Amino acid sequence: MKLSKDLDHFSTRLGYRFADPDLLIKSMTHSSLSSATREDNQRLEFLGDRVLGLVIANALIDHDSEAQEGQLAPRFNSLVRKEACAEVAQEIGLGEVLKLGRSEMLSGGRRKQAILGDAMEAVIAAVYLDGGFDAARAMILRLWGARVANAADDARDAKTTLQEWAQARKLPPPQYIEVARSGPDHAPVFSIEVRLETGQSAQASAPSKRAASQEAAALLLKELETTS
Incomplete structure (x- = not known):
């Protein structure tokens, strides 16, 4: 399936081109629009959360080789929490291309933190399934890079x-x-x-x-x- 112009532009903002565009479409489909013939992004969200966690954990260890577990844990939590995912989603205009049911769209779903955070995790899974772990890792580090570098300061809230x-x-x-x-x-x-x-x-x-x-x-x- 060919991507719409909006999703094609979004793919450019992600810095990743999909071999299977259906994966990106699925990652952008909220449960309020799912049907027997249209899958939503909940399963992708589950997978993307785990891929994000592994990439961020490894990035934190690489960034600070002397940090102890007690220091790494709050940094990790600050980077993978739903609010952080939603912030990244907002920065790349994810809400503009979300596929929502009418009621969710009218209630401001494109701006809801939980929906944005879930969709960002689903996008990560879509990239992982389409291009493998290295592709997902490259995208995450590109989008989260500054946050990883500043995690030690941000975690001390x-x-x-x-x-x-x-x-x-x-x-x-x-x-x-x-x-x-x-x-x-x-x-x-x-x-x-x-x-x-x-x-x-x-x-x-x-x-x-x-x-x-x-x-x-x-x-x-x-x-x-x-x-x-």
């Missing part, structure tokens, strides 16, 4: 730093509480408050609980710096 601050003072871990949620289902905004046993707290809002928690932790760290 505000939540980790705040927890270490509390542990150093023999305090229980910070608590993160969802205090509000607003906006439509397809574009929610979460408000998260972080609290220490000392009574100190901070609150932030963001499109995901993770981002709101990170921002709240960062705000509280700034407050602690000024009062210490």
Whole structure:
């Protein structure tokens, strides 16, 4: 099957040309559009997640030959989590070529983090099945390259730093509480408050609980710096 113009341009952005275009089409087909004659990308997503994990684990070890498991694990998690996959998907315009059912499309599916992240993993599997492991590895390293290089800094996030601050003072871990949620289902905004046993707290809002928690932790760290 010949690729549409949009998918052909997307293939160029991926930096990979498919011998079997049907694999790319399948990777872009969300379950909301699947049918008896049209497969969705869920099986590819499952496979792509494993291929991504192996490539990233190997890349981290190659990048820092002296890092210990305790250092590598948070770096790995920051690179393979759904949010990271969705960020890469956004950078290459994956959402523009997704094949979605009408209801999912109307509810903002092209911008949903979970859908973008799943589709990115499916694309990785499609490249792996079409061109083999070396082709998938080359594409992943091209798209994730800067993130791998910066993983040591990114993994040490505000939540980790705040927890270490509390542990150093023999305090229980910070608590993160969802205090509000607003906006439509397809574009929610979460408000998260972080609290220490000392009574100190901070609150932030963001499109995901993770981002709101990170921002709240960062705000509280700034407050602690000024009062210490």
